[in-house]
Amino acid sequence: MKIEKVTLDHQEFFSLAEKYGSVFFTRRWLAMYPSSCLEIFMILDDNNQIAGGFFHYKINLLFLRCFFLPPYTPHNGFFLIPRKESITKKYSFEKKVHTLIADFYRQKRFSLVSLALPDFCTDTQPYYWNNFKVIPHYTYVISLKKTEEEIFADFSSGRRYDIRKALKDGITVNQTKDMTLVMELVKKTFSRRNKKLNEFRLTKILNEYSLPENSFAFVASWKEVPVAAAFCIHYRNRAYYLLGGYDSSHKHAGAGACCLWEAIRHARSLGLEYFDFEGSMIPEVEAFFRDFGGKLIPVYTFNRAVVWIEIILKFIRRNTF
Known part of the structure; x- marks a missing residue:
């Protein structure tokens, strides 16, 4: 060999x-x-x-x-x-x-x-x-072979409450092709965590790699102000949650969760079988991902x-x- x-x-x-x-x-x-x-x-x-x-x-x-x-x-x-x-x-x-x-x-x-x-x-x-x-x-992977009701039931009670309350409070989630908006929300998240952002590479992913047939993005808005974004890519039977963003100056506890829930639902509607969170070793991010009920995979x-x-x-x- x-x-x-x-x-x-x-x-x-x-x-x-x-x-x-x-x-x-x-x-x-x-x-x-x-x-x-x-x-x-x-x-x-x-x-x-x-x-x-x-x-x-x-x-x-x-x-x-x-x-x-x-x-x-x-x-x-x-x-x-x-x-x-x-x-x-x-x-x-x-x-x-x-x-x-x-x-x-x-x-x-x-x-x-x-x-x-x-x-x-x-x-x-x-x-x-x-x-x-x-x-x-570690990463968490959700099986999309289950029904929406079964997937949602696997969420923690706190995550389900956040999503329901957000929708009740008027949070709206829509699919977007505006990658500039996604970029701005991602930048806010990196800035808040004092993490270095490779903006050049991120721009290539959002503007050069991304096509309607290989990726999708959702943005959650509150009082008509964009507050959270989720960007996913997909290939064959798997979706990957690649990037997320959140504007803490207009925060709502359920905005990010609503955004991800819509991304998961959309991935399932495309006939994909798995939703991969791509993991995190940051404790608070890991806890957020864990609440979506995916399988823990090393x-x-x-x-x-x-x-x-x-x-x-x-x-x-x-x-x-």
Whole structure:
């Protein structure tokens, strides 16, 4: 088995990546990132046949060579083409592939590696065995196969009350194509939390990637003033809650929840089967997502740094290193 670097114009590889991978391994999504940073890799089996792939985002910080995820991309896109074999052979093959990837990064000249795997990747032993630190993160996923009534009934009583009260108070929620408005509300949220916003990349997602057939946005208004927004992308059977925004100067406790509820209902109306909140390790955001009754799913990150950087990171990012 081996790993080879490919580009976006590799037709055979991307026909498979877009068939078996997620929305984050489509050419339209990856085309938003500069080729000088985005590196895409093809996994070849022992018969030199395409078996899967993954990517990373290469950044040079002064003299540090780092491999991260592209901005607003939740994982490294890892996918494998399904194989018709026994469960034991399946697990053995997957372990062999992840060992190959772990060895691939060990042999690279790097200062820091921090990459997340998709939520279906639960066997992270090869990274652990190769001295990567494996850290769990979490997301919530709602099954849209249930009825609206069943989905709403799974919400916490507090979240259901917030939504009902918001509607009673006159909160209105409408689908929007005004991505400038969505951007403004997202910016307010980042500003309120003192978080850095990559406005250039966000603009590309909202204005270049977004199409009626791959995404949707909802805005909640109170007294005709926009107060909350939810932006989702979708691919095949899954919707992803990618961005949210909230104007705390005109706040209403149920505005954000109403917006998300309409996004969930819309995703179901499109025939999608899952609504993925894309998770958060911020306690108050996690609690907000949890109240929507989705299934808690772990997502694993593997991290490694050269010794002196790891020592420093143990003090400033103890939960990661």
